[in-house]
Amino acid sequence: MDKVELGSKTAKDGFRNENFVINTFNDWENNNLAKEWLESMGYNLKEIESVKAEKIKGSFKADIQVVVNVAVKLKKLQDVQNIQVKLVSNPQGFNQIDKRYLKSYVELWKIPDDILEILRYFVGENCPKILNPRDKRRMFFNEFSQIEQNKILQFFTENKTMILNDILKGRGQFASEWFLVILKIKDNNLKWILKSINEVINFYDGKVAFSPHGSLKIGKITMQRKGGNGGRESAKMLQFKINPCELFNCCQFESCIKTH
Known part of the structure; x- marks a missing residue:
């Protein structure tokens, strides 16, 4: 189930741009917020070997690309996920x-x-x-x-x-597959929701x-x-x-x- 997160202390520092999301994903082994994002994307944390996130340069719908290496039944697989990120401070804003x-x-x-x-x-x-x-x-x-x-x-x-x-999704190699909304409410609080882009399109x-x-x-x-x-x-x-x-x-x- 998708989760809405409230009160994460992870938002205390570095909530400026997509780098906040990139750094969170790259610290996934120590960061509970990143673990919950990965679980929302359908991953079993026990199967993940590594996670590498980086910013997508250029004008594309996706803002960051996350490469997840997993091991399932002795097979090593690599998933590439394109995520569109919306960092907002006003719940009524457009x-x-x-x-x-x-x-x-x-x-x-x-x-x-x-x-x-x-x-x-x-x-x-x-x-x-x-x-x-x-x-x-x-x-x-x-x-x-x-x-x-x-x-x-x-x-x-x-x-x-x-x-x-x-x-909403875009075309080509860097089309968005996921849509992550993070709402920073106060200095130490944030809410988030992570959905597949098809769910987002259907919703809007x-x-x-x-x-x-x-x-x-x-x-x-x-x-x-x-x-x-x-x-x-x-x-x-x-x-x-x-x-x-x-x-x-x-x-x-x-x-x-x-x-x-």
């Missing part, structure tokens, strides 16, 4: 899971021209085509015609499986609909214009966001808590 310029999504998802045209107005690559827009820089989905809104809903509904896999999946504000929701995922950046071009990127701590709700949270 975390970016993917952002790119529209041209990158066009290549990735073969977005047709009519859908691309709508998205260009949405992110601000095109100036608003209506009178008195809410934002002079761009348009919200609820400012488009009903026909245009239906086109957006249809495209993202029909391609939802591919889109969810790309923004849901109906495609427009938000009241005029962005797009894919289940528990929000698609919006990036914005900010002092007016730079990068503000026109398309961005997907989640609240990683919502994953704590996918198990009987209170019954999963342990104290260290």
Whole structure:
């Protein structure tokens, strides 16, 4: 069973970035937190001979790679596990899971021209085509015609499986296989949950609909214009966001808590 961890003293020092997770895994023989992570991934600790974790360099969904050497029935096996890590300090905060310029999504998802045209107005690559827009820089989905809104809903509904896999799991050698959320509450306390990426995709999946504000929701995922950046071009990127701590709700949270 996946566990939510409370009160680990391991979080007292070094909780800055992925190095915290890397160092924890690499000290697995002495570190109870690492042992519980490995057990959550399905390993029998008695069969593990070595664990080596390192940071994945570059822009990939997985942040760290963990190599686990095990010995089962006189056979030596090596598992390579790619883990996406979310270190958060606010249980109500949102975390970016993917952002790119529209041209990158066009290549990735073969977005047709009519859908691309709508998205260009949405992110601000095109100036608003209506009178008195809410934002002079761009348009919200609820400012488009009903026909245009239906086109957006249809495209993202029909391609939802591919889109969810790309923004949460990724493709290729460093696609994410596991999703680790660590919530640091106080100086000495943390909560964590570790799930397979397929469980995470299923959890965040849901109906495609427009938000009241005029962005797009894919289940528990929000698609919006990036914005900010002092007016730079990068503000026109398309961005997907989640609240990683919502994953704590996918198990009987209170019954999963342990104290260290």
